[in-house]
Amino acid sequence: MRDVFVHTVTDALDTDPRLAVVTADISSAAFDDARARHPDRVVNLGIREQAMIGVAGGLALTGLRPVVHSYAPFLVERPFEQLKLDLGHQDVGAVLVSIGGSYDAPASGRTHQSPADVALLDTLPGWTVHVPGHPDEVEPLLRDAIAGTGRVYLRLSTRENTTAHPIGRFSPLRQGSRGVVLAVGPTLDTVLDVTSTLDVTVLYASTIRPFDHAGLLAAVAGSRPNVVLVEPYLAGTSAHGVGEALADVPHRVRSLGVRRDVEVRAYGTPPEHDVVHGLDADGIAASIRAFL
Amino acid sequence: MLASMRNELAGLIERMTGDEKHDWAAGSTIDVLWVLYDRVLNVTPDTVDDPDRDRFLLSKGHGPMSYYAVLAAKGFLDHDLLDTWTSFGSPLGQHPDRVLVPGVEIGSGSLGHGLGLGVGTALGLRARRRRGRVFVLVGDGELDEGSNHEAIAIAGRLGLDRLTTVVVDNSSASHGWPGGIARRFDVEGWHTATVDGRDHDALHRAFTAAHPGRPSAVVATIEPEEYT
Numbered sequence: 327m328r329d330v331f332v333h334t335v336t337d338a339l340d341t342d343p344r345l346a347v348v349t350a351d352i353s354s355a356a357f358d359d360a361r362a363r364h365p366d367r368v369v370n371l372g373i374r375e376q377a378m379i380g381v382a383g384g385l386a387l388t389g390l391r392p393v394v395h396s397y398a399p400f401l402v403e404r405p406f407e408q409l410k411l412d413l414g415h416q417d418v419g420a421v422l423v424s425i426g427g428s429y430d431a432p433a434s435g436r437t438h439q440s441p442a443d444v445a446l447l448d449t450l451p452g453w454t455v456h457v458p459g460h461p462d463e464v465e466p467l468l469r470d471a472i473a474g475t476g477r478v479y480l481r482l483s484t485r486e487n488t489t490a491h492p493i494g495r496f497s498p499l500r501q502g503s504r505g506v507v508l509a510v511g512p513t514l515d516t517v518l519d520v521t522s523t524l525d526v527t528v529l530y531a532s533t534i535r536p537f538d539h540a541g542l543l544a545a546v547a548g549s550r551p552n553v554v555l556v557e558p559y560l561a562g563t564s565a566h567g568v569g570e571a572l573a574d575v576p577h578r579v580r581s582l583g584v585r586r587d588v589e590v591r592a593y594g595t596p597p598e599h600d601v602v603h604g605l606d607a608d609g610i611a612a613s614i615r616a617f618l
Numbered sequence: 619m620l621a622s623m624r625n626e627l628a629g630l631i632e633r634m635t636g637d638e639k640h641d642w643a644a645g646s647t648i649d650v651l652w653v654l655y656d657r658v659l660n661v662t663p664d665t666v667d668d669p670d671r672d673r674f675l676l677s678k679g680h681g682p683m684s685y686y687a688v689l690a691a692k693g694f695l696d697h698d699l700l701d702t703w704t705s706f707g708s709p710l711g712q713h714p715d716r717v718l719v720p721g722v723e724i725g726s727g728s729l730g731h732g733l734g735l736g737v738g739t740a741l742g743l744r745a746r747r748r749r750g751r752v753f754v755l756v757g758d759g760e761l762d763e764g765s766n767h768e769a770i771a772i773a774g775r776l777g778l779d780r781l782t783t784v785v786v787d788n789s790s791a792s793h794g795w796p797g798g799i800a801r802r803f804d805v806e807g808w809h810t811a812t813v814d815g816r817d818h819d820a821l822h823r824a825f826t827a828a829h830p831g832r833p834s835a836v837v838a839t840i841e842p843e844e845y846t
Contacts, residue, residue, distance in 0.1 A: 346745065366745035369776070377768035380734020381741065387723070388742025389669070407728065408765075412735055415725045417717050 327482040328425055330464040332356045335393055338472055339364050344391040345472060350378045352396045353425070379405040382420045383412035391421070391472060398424035398440035398481070406446060413477055414450050420478075421471045427483045428559050428584050429599045436591070441584035445563045447479055448535065454478045455535035457511030457558065462490035463532050479535075485512035485558065485596060493532045496541030502526035504618050505552030506545045510534055510564070513556045513605065520611035526554075526618070537567030543575070551577035554614055558605070560584050580617040582610060623652065623691075630687035633700040637712050643681030646788040646815070646840045647755065651688045653821040654753060654784075663693045666721040670749045673739055675724045677732020678757040678786070679713040686710055694721040730763025732756060733783065737773045740781040740833075753782045753825070758799060759790030767802075773833045774807035781833040782825060783808075786815060788840040803835035812837040 332353070339345050339360050346367040347357055354370040361368035367390070371377050375396060382392035394401065401424045402409065413420055428441040447453045454476060456467045464482065471478040491497055496508065499518070502525040509517035510531045521528055527549050529541065534557070546553065553568050561583030568579050585603050592602070600606040604613060627648060654674060661671040676685055686703070689695045695710075702708035709718035713727025724735055736754035743750050756766065773781055785799050795802065800810040809829035813820040815838030824836040 346742075366741070369741060371768075371772050372775075374768035374772055376765040377734045377737065377772055380731060380765065380769065381738035381772075384735040384738020384740070385742040385745075387735065387739050388746055388748070390742050390745060392738075408731070408734065411725070411728055411731055415715075416735070 327458065327461050327464050327484075327486070328353065328356075330461045331395070331423055331468060331480075331482060334465045334468045335472075336360045338469070339367065342391070342472065344389065346385050346390045346392045348378050348382050348385070348392050348394045350375050350396050350400065352400070375400045376405045376408050379408035380412045383408070383416050383418055386413070386418035386420055387416065391419070391475070393421045393423060393472065395423045397426040397438065398443050399426065399438060402443040402446055402479075403440055409447070410450055414452065419474070419476045421468070421480065422478065423468070423480045423482060425482045427481060427485070429596055430484045432596060432599050433593045435593060436589060441560045443481065443559060444479070444534070444557075445560045448563060452477055453535055454533070456480045456533050458482070458493075458532045459487040459511040459514050459530070460490035461486065463493050467493055467532065481511070483512050483558065487512055487515045491530050491532070496529045496531050496538040496545070498527060498545055499530050500526070500528040501548065503549050505554060506542070506549050507554045507556060507614065508542065510555075510557045513558050516605070516607050516610055517556050520607050521614065524614065524618070526614070534564055537564060537571065539567070539571035542568065542571040546572060546575060546577065551575050552618060553577060553579045554617060555579065555581045555583070556605075556610060557581070557583040561586055578617070580613060582613055626691060627652070627684070627687045630690050630697065630700055631683045634683045634686065634703040634710070636704055637681070637683065640681030640683075640712070642788065643678065643757070644684040646757075646786050647678070647681070648684040648688070649816050649818060650755065650784055650786055650821060650838050651684055653818050654825065655688050655692050657818075657822050658825045659753065660750070661721070663721065666694070669746070672751045672753065673723045675732045675736050675739070675752065675754045676714060676722075676726055677724075677736070677754050678729065678760050679726030680757075682712070682714050685714065689719075689721060695719070729760040730765040733766050733769035733773075736781055736783070737769050737776070737778060740773070740778040741776065743780055744778070751780045751782065753784060755784045755786060757790055758785055758787040758795065759792070761785065761795070761799065761802070762791055762793075770803060770808070771806050774803075777831050778833045779829055779831055783833065783835045784825075785835060785837045786840060787837050789842050799837045800835060807832050809834045810837070811835075812839065814838075815840045
């Protein structure tokens with residue numbers, strides 16, 4: 327996904343004079359060629375993440391469209407007040423593109439994990455959040471974000487589904503009657519696998535903010551109002567979206583995602599962390615069966 | 619400052635009551651603000667959206683009574699708005715909001731944000747081939763915030779000669795700045811000057827001094843006993 331991001335932005339820099347790129351060392355070398363062609367619009371600030379967002383806000387104040395990129399904890403958590411004030415309060419836009427996600431690199435430990443990124447941005451108004459599950463979903467989401475003016479978060483991951491799916495609104499991929507499973511981004515393959523013998527509707531979302539209230543409501547209309555959320559970040563991040571979508575429908579919700587009750591002090595691999603968080607195939611299957 | 623102008627600004631400031639704890643902050647910045655808007659900045663009430671205008675960013679959002687008074691004296695604000703200060707529905711609060719007040723370039727209040735925004739603005743103007751300059755006002759106490767030092771360092775490396783930082787030094791920093799504030803900028807490659815923050819001619823000379831290829835820092839010192 328990161329390669330698609332770099333290629334797409336590099337290509338867009340040549341045709342869109344509004345576009346600018348701001349980095350804080352991470353992935354900076356990937357933009358060396360672009361920087362050589364556009365030295366005023368491709369800026370690496372060094373390891374200065376607060377300045378990274380402040381500078382993006384300033385660029386946006388002059389009418390440029392900044393794309394800001396770093397590892398998720400250093401893009402969202404460390405400069406969070408800059409996101410709130412230098413972008414949101416100034417009423418300007420930017421495209422944030424993260425890598426690393428929740429535990430893409432668990433060997434790096436807790437400092438390099440950011441399962442709360444989407445939940446944090448969810449406390450701020452006006453953000454669009456894309457969680458692509460396949461590299462082919464990245465380019466159209468990114469080009470749409472670059473063409474706009476708003477605040478967009480594009481959450482890239484090393485975890486990928488085997489095929490791309492339609493982007494935009496929630497996509498129904500399977501119809502059933504016992505409930506609706508909403509799979510976000512790279513959780514889809516596992517969800518499709520473990521629900522293959524279950525009578526449930528499967529929805530796919532590569533864009534989780536704004537939450538597609540109509541899409542969920544339509545899916546629930548053809549099923550029992552039992553909703554399982556499967557998100558690759560903090561469990562329950564989108565539970566309030568389900569509640570708003572189904573405000574007038576008696577319903578049940580089960581939220582699966584990264585655990586909130588514990589800091590997992592372990593290194594290892596992403597699949598090993600999936601097990602800890604109940605996001606491996608056995609864990610998701612057990613949760614869905616128990617819920618239904 | 620001419621006595622008449624000082625009296626006019628004092629009269630405007632007196633219309634804003636209820637934030638007396640920041641009177642000192644407001645009193646410290648008033649001469650710098652007046653010199654900028656009266657003699658330096660290429661911006662008028664009719665050009666607040668001109669892409670080539672000069673930008674003034676009040677990073678130190680505390681005590682904006684002087685800022686509002688100068689904006690009112692220069693025609694950016696209706697004088698009667700000053701009487702609505704901090705009331706619900708008023709565009710004027712204890713920290714400025716750019717969305718509410720035409721001519722206010724940034725919303726500020728939480729300290730340590732203006733310099734990062736100023737660096738980005740200067741970069742953007744350079745990238746867009748615009749003529750405007752960027753002036754950022756910070757306080758010496760505000761410089762305690764670490765975010766400023768990310769911006770100070772990178773502005774020097776990037777050679778942002780459209781950027782001027784005005785540090786109003788009224789000795790507010792709890793632990794001071796050993797060696798002087800200008801030194802902090804000097805080591806990062808900035809052109810620096812330290813002047814009397816009440817001397818309008820000295821301020822004007824410092825704000826308009828040539829500094830090709832590097833940003834400028836003007837430390838405007840304020841004697842504490844002047845406002846007690």
